[in-house]
Amino acid sequence: MALKVVKFGGTSLADAEQFKRVADIIKSDPSRRYVVASAPGKRFKDDIKVTDLLYQCYRMIKNRENIDEIYAVIKDRYNGIIKDLGINFDISGELEYIKNAMLSHSGRDFAASRGEYINSIILAKYLGFDFIDAENVIFFKENGTFDEEYTNSMLAEELKLHEHAVIPGFYGSMPNGTIKTFSRGGSDVTGALVARAANADIYENWTDVSGMKMADPRIVNDPDTIETVTYRELRELSYMGASVLHEDAVFPVQKAGIPINIRNTNCPDEKGTMIVASTDNYDSKHVITGIAGKKGFTSITIEADNMNSTLGFGRRTLEILEENEVSFEHLPSGIDTMSIVLNTEHFEPHRDKVLTTIARKMQPTCLSVEDNLSLIAVVGRGMVKVKGTAAKIFDAISEADINIRMIDQGSSEINIIIAVEEHDFEAAVKAIYNKFAIK
Numbered sequence: 220m221a222l223k224v225v226k227f228g229g230t231s232l233a234d235a236e237q238f239k240r241v242a243d244i245i246k247s248d249p250s251r252r253y254v255v256a257s258a259p260g261k262r263f264k265d266d267i268k269v270t271d272l273l274y275q276c277y278r279m280i281k282n283r284e285n286i287d288e289i290y291a292v293i294k295d296r297y298n299g300i301i302k303d304l305g306i307n308f309d310i311s312g313e314l315e316y317i318k319n320a321m322l323s324h325s326g327r328d329f330a331a332s333r334g335e336y337i338n339s340i341i342l343a344k345y346l347g348f349d350f351i352d353a354e355n356v357i358f359f360k361e362n363g364t365f366d367e368e369y370t371n372s373m374l375a376e377e378l379k380l381h382e383h384a385v386i387p388g389f390y391g392s393m394p395n396g397t398i399k400t401f402s403r404g405g406s407d408v409t410g411a412l413v414a415r416a417a418n419a420d421i422y423e424n425w426t427d428v429s430g431m432k433m434a435d436p437r438i439v440n441d442p443d444t445i446e447t448v449t450y451r452e453l454r455e456l457s458y459m460g461a462s463v464l465h466e467d468a469v470f471p472v473q474k475a476g477i478p479i480n481i482r483n484t485n486c487p488d489e490k491g492t493m494i495v496a497s498t499d500n501y502d503s504k505h506v507i508t509g510i511a512g513k514k515g516f517t518s519i520t521i522e523a524d525n526m527n528s529t530l531g532f533g534r535r536t537l538e539i540l541e542e543n544e545v546s547f548e549h550l551p552s553g554i555d556t557m558s559i560v561l562n563t564e565h566f567e568p569h570r571d572k573v574l575t576t577i578a579r580k581m582q583p584t585c586l587s588v589e590d591n592l593s594l595i596a597v598v599g600r601g602m603v604k605v606k607g608t609a610a611k612i613f614d615a616i617s618e619a620d621i622n623i624r625m626i627d628q629g630s631s632e633i634n635i636i637i638a639v640e641e642h643d644f645e646a647a648v649k650a651i652y653n654k655f656a657i658k
């Protein structure tokens with residue numbers, strides 16, 4: 220029988236109603252054997268995530284403030300879930316122990332991790348599954364980096380002992396036994412690790428959206444959902460700002476060739492988005508897979524006579540950036556010109572030194588800098604095969620009366636990147652989306 224690892228995010232486990240939906244989803248498919256749980260998230264717009272309440276407790280203890288009131292809010296959330304689920308379970312001993320441990324300065328990561336710990340104990344009880352504490356199966360090294368191979372073997376051993384289990388997301392332990400968390404949203408990573416260790420056929424990541432959208436819904440009204448995206452496309456889109464999964468959640472499953480399916484707990488019948496290692500197929504209706512972009516870029520343009528035939532011009536210019544610890548994003552060049560596109564925030568502290576050094580060492584005939592640029596990536600594995608995709612993108616932009624400041628087609632041919640001024644960003648994304656949208 221197929222084996223599925225399912226991870227449920229904070230909004231999917233925010234209250235008893237959501238717990239019930241989650242249980243229905245799990246129980247409807249016997250292959251959903253291993254469950255990774257987040258801490259209770261927001262129930263409504265201005266609600267506070269339990270993880271944030273726990274961070275708040277930690278800060279208050281550090282400032283020697285009293286946490287009784289805020290801790291009572293955390294207790295109420297868990298007790299409310301237990302009561303509304305109608306299970307006979309007393310969590311007060313655990314909650315008291317955690318409060319005392321926090322008061323005895325057990326650390327920031329310990330505090331933050333207790334949200335998933337308690338939620339997973341409750342979920343395991345409700346489902347009748349075993350509970351596996353992440354501190355015994357997810358390991359970090361002395362230097363704080365994640366110990367992937369040790370974790371994989373220990374986790375695989377432990378999972379073999381359980382037919383069904385709930386594992387809290389987000390944290391593991393250091394060699395000295397103290398708790399350490401991944402960065403925020405890290406339950407996605409735990410889910411991926413469990414999927415790899417269990418050798419799962421699929422990693423289902425259940426959240427509150429029906430998959431990944433072709434464009435940012437804050438810019439484009441009701442964009443289509445991406446049905447299938449490859450890991451490479453996902454990386455290009457995520458790098459340019461599309462957020463769907465924790466960045467580190469991709470590598471463990473990618474390595475093992477396990478597909479990820481992003482699903483919506485509130486609309487379980489929808490197929491969501493499949494993230495796969497590779498596929499030659501693409502949806503011929505959607506030649507492009509997605510559009511993502513970011514603001515906050517600067518371009519340095521250098522002109523020099525005979526740049527093209529001057530040996531080492533490019534290398535020496537880039538060396539100046541390297542010496543100043545500035546990395547570049549893109550490097551479009553012409554015969555006697557080269558432009559370097561940089562992240563403005565990273566460039567800012569080194570701006571003067573980099574520019575004066577380029578002026579002195581490279582002796583350009585012209586050196587200009589342009590700020591307030593945005594980059595838009597149009598990503599799609601179908602682009603390699605379908606003629607006219609670039610033409611369509613440029614048509615869309617020119618019809619919207621927007622000036623393109625730079626064009627860069629990645630050598631992988633799965634993306635075309637254009638730069639436009641920041642004030643044109645939203646209009647450009649909309650124009651491109653509408654050009655490719657199925658009417």
Ligand code: ASP
Nearest residue numbers: 257270389403404405406
């Ligand atoms: N609860 C943690 C957070 O809010 C981890 C997670 O939900 O993935 O970041």
